[in-house]
Amino acid sequence: MDLKAYLKNYGKVVDEALDRFLPAENDLPASVHRAMRYSVFAGGKRVRPILMLAACEAVGGDHQLALPAACAMEMIHTYSLIHDDLPAMDDDDFRRGRPTNHKVFGEAIAILAGDALLTEAFILMSSPDYAAKVGAGRLLPVIREIGLCAGSRGMVGGQVVDMESEGKMEIDLATVQYIHTHKTGALIKASVKAGATLGGADEQGIAAISRYGEAIGLAFQIADDILDIEGTTEEIGKDAGSDEARGKATYPAVMGLADSKRRAQELVEIALEALARFDASADPLREIARYIVARKS
Amino acid sequence: MDLKAYLKNYGKVVDEALDRFLPAENDLPASVHRAMRYSVFAGGKRVRPILMLAACEAVGGDHQLALPAACAMEMIHTYSLIHDDLPAMDDDDFRRGRPTNHKVFGEAIAILAGDALLTEAFILMSSPDYAAKVGAGRLLPVIREIGLCAGSRGMVGGQVVDMESEGKMEIDLATVQYIHTHKTGALIKASVKAGATLGGADEQGIAAISRYGEAIGLAFQIADDILDIEGTTEEIGKDAGSDEARGKATYPAVMGLADSKRRAQELVEIALEALARFDASADPLREIARYIVARKS
Numbered sequence: 079m080d081l082k083a084y085l086k087n088y089g090k091v092v093d094e095a096l097d098r099f100l101p102a103e104n105d106l107p108a109s110v111h112r113a114m115r116y117s118v119f120a121g122g123k124r125v126r127p128i129l130m131l132a133a134c135e136a137v138g139g140d141h142q143l144a145l146p147a148a149c150a151m152e153m154i155h156t157y158s159l160i161h162d163d164l165p166a167m168d169d170d171d172f173r174r175g176r177p178t179n180h181k182v183f184g185e186a187i188a189i190l191a192g193d194a195l196l197t198e199a200f201i202l203m204s205s206p207d208y209a210a211k212v213g214a215g216r217l218l219p220v221i222r223e224i225g226l227c228a229g230s231r232g233m234v235g236g237q238v239v240d241m242e243s244e245g246k247m248e249i250d251l252a253t254v255q256y257i258h259t260h261k262t263g264a265l266i267k268a269s270v271k272a273g274a275t276l277g278g279a280d281e282q283g284i285a286a287i288s289r290y291g292e293a294i295g296l297a298f299q300i301a302d303d304i305l306d307i308e309g310t311t312e313e314i315g316k317d318a319g320s321d322e323a324r325g326k327a328t329y330p331a332v333m334g335l336a337d338s339k340r341r342a343q344e345l346v347e348i349a350l351e352a353l354a355r356f357d358a359s360a361d362p363l364r365e366i367a368r369y370i371v372a373r374k375s
Numbered sequence: 376m377d378l379k380a381y382l383k384n385y386g387k388v389v390d391e392a393l394d395r396f397l398p399a400e401n402d403l404p405a406s407v408h409r410a411m412r413y414s415v416f417a418g419g420k421r422v423r424p425i426l427m428l429a430a431c432e433a434v435g436g437d438h439q440l441a442l443p444a445a446c447a448m449e450m451i452h453t454y455s456l457i458h459d460d461l462p463a464m465d466d467d468d469f470r471r472g473r474p475t476n477h478k479v480f481g482e483a484i485a486i487l488a489g490d491a492l493l494t495e496a497f498i499l500m501s502s503p504d505y506a507a508k509v510g511a512g513r514l515l516p517v518i519r520e521i522g523l524c525a526g527s528r529g530m531v532g533g534q535v536v537d538m539e540s541e542g543k544m545e546i547d548l549a550t551v552q553y554i555h556t557h558k559t560g561a562l563i564k565a566s567v568k569a570g571a572t573l574g575g576a577d578e579q580g581i582a583a584i585s586r587y588g589e590a591i592g593l594a595f596q597i598a599d600d601i602l603d604i605e606g607t608t609e610e611i612g613k614d615a616g617s618d619e620a621r622g623k624a625t626y627p628a629v630m631g632l633a634d635s636k637r638r639a640q641e642l643v644e645i646a647l648e649a650l651a652r653f654d655a656s657a658d659p660l661r662e663i664a665r666y667i668v669a670r671k672s
Binding site: 101105106107109110111114157161164166167184185186187189190192193194196197198200201204205206209214215217218219221222225226228229230231234235237238239241242256 | 398402403404406407408411454458461463464481482483484486487488489490491493494495497498501502503506511512514515516518519522523525526527528531532534535536538539553
């Protein structure tokens with residue numbers, strides 16, 4: 079299969095749906111809606127929503143069943159980037175080569191745009207149209223799962239520990255693993271799990287897809303850490319070597335570059351094994367797993 | 376009826392439930408969970424959750440049906456206070472006589488604690504136990520309504536316009552009304568509407584309770600504006616006259632003190648009329664409406 083075409087096609091599907099689902103730029107108050115859209119349409123690769131659509135299709139579901147939840151996931155991911163970039167947090171002026179939200183709209187609007195995007199995600203997932211399509215009984219567990227993975231025992235928790243360990247002299251592997259599985263891994267796992275649930279998978283199917291999600295979530299972050307060392311600033315869209323400069327907790331810092339690469343490769347194998355029970359419908363998930371460690375940006 | 380005892384009793388019910396529903400203080404990462412609990416248990420009067428329980432009972436429902444959603448509402452209210460107090464927003468050092476969240480835990484944790492409380496609200500409302508009790512089909516519209524009232528077209532929108540009009544020379548009545556109905560009114564209306572829905576009211580019942588909520592929401596804010604002028608610093612727990620000093624958009628600033636008092640009183644009458652169809656079960660709602668304009672803090 080042509081993964082590049084697949085990613086491009088579904089990236090477009092997600093972009094168009096996000097444009098439909100988000101409040102219009104001129105809805106009052108316009109400033110916050112402009113700020114929300116600025117960051118949502120800032121060139122993100124839509125990794126999480128595409129994974130959700132792909133997981134839905136892997137278990138035999140129509141991707142439309144997962145589309146609103148996939149867009150909600152992207153809104154949550156975007157809110158987390160806006161808040162992470164704030165001066166009180168990572169204090170980043172640029173993201174993907176564009177000024178960060180607070181540099182354009184000011185800190186107050188950036189905080190509120192993040193808050194509104196997080197809220198909008200839950201508004202979207204609880205819409206009556208969506209409930210009519212997938213059933214309220216199937217939708218509620220998805221909302222809860224996504225909430226749990228985004229909250230203080232998920233992504234937010236990962237961000238807290240990441241911040242608290244920054245600049246520390248000794249960071250052990252358990253801490254690095256906690257940060258990665260929570261900060262990045264949680265939303266990736268929730269994405270594929272939600273996709274499988276919305277696509278109508280049985281319990282074993284959902285469990286298999288979850289194992290896949292856990293493995294690629296971790297592989298994705300290790301690959302990111304490696305890219306930060308080996309990639310050029312142009313390729314990765316931020317300063318190369320910035321993790322090391324900040325004393326960030328990363329895999330290469332704790333277990334070395336060679337072992338990190340080996341671990342990432344192992345995780346891809348685990349991810350592929352988890353998909354053994356699925357037919358060719360799961361090929362996009364398989365290709366994405368392979369792509370994660372091979373990508374250059 | 377004894378409103379004071381009612382508020383005290385249901386305040387305790389809400390406090391105990393919040394303690395049960397929130398992640399424990401020692402759950403990892405402890406810093407963010409401590410920060411969440413610090414602000415949730417900072418002496419709030421639990422106005423919104425008690426209104427939700429009272430609305431549920433007014434339509435003949437057991438208040439237990441509304442308890443998780445009522446706690447979720449208080450989490451959303453608390454997150455909004457934490458973020459509003461941030462240096463980039465209102466920059467307040469004290470709230471209810473205690474140091475604000477970011478003064479105790481730092482700005483980064485305060486931002487994340489707010490994010491986590493907002494997320495936790497939706498986690499709580501989508502719990503399988505709760506869905507089993509009230510039914511997924513009744514729960515989803517409540518989640519959506521609360522989201523809409525909290526997001527960019529509700530509370531966050533009100534905060535944006537409030538911020539943007541601060542210090543402006545001329546603020547018209549329409550803007551003040553927009554700020555009040557969105558920033559404070561939206562969550563109050565959503566509280567009673569959710570209570571009525573969860574209590575099993577029919578459409579007319581929900582509509583009547585919503586009219587009540589709109590009226591008292593606005594009355595509540597006008598009374599707050601009046602208190603800011605007439606109350607002592609000790610009574611209201613913040614600097615008296617601080618709205619005027621900041622050039623805040625308030626009712627007294629736009630229509631004068633006497634007319635503001637008259638308007639608040641009128642709104643209480645409207646609220647009571649909206650409850651005409653309900654029996655003595657709605658007495659707590661009636662007493663709360665009268666109390667809103669009579670209170671001294």
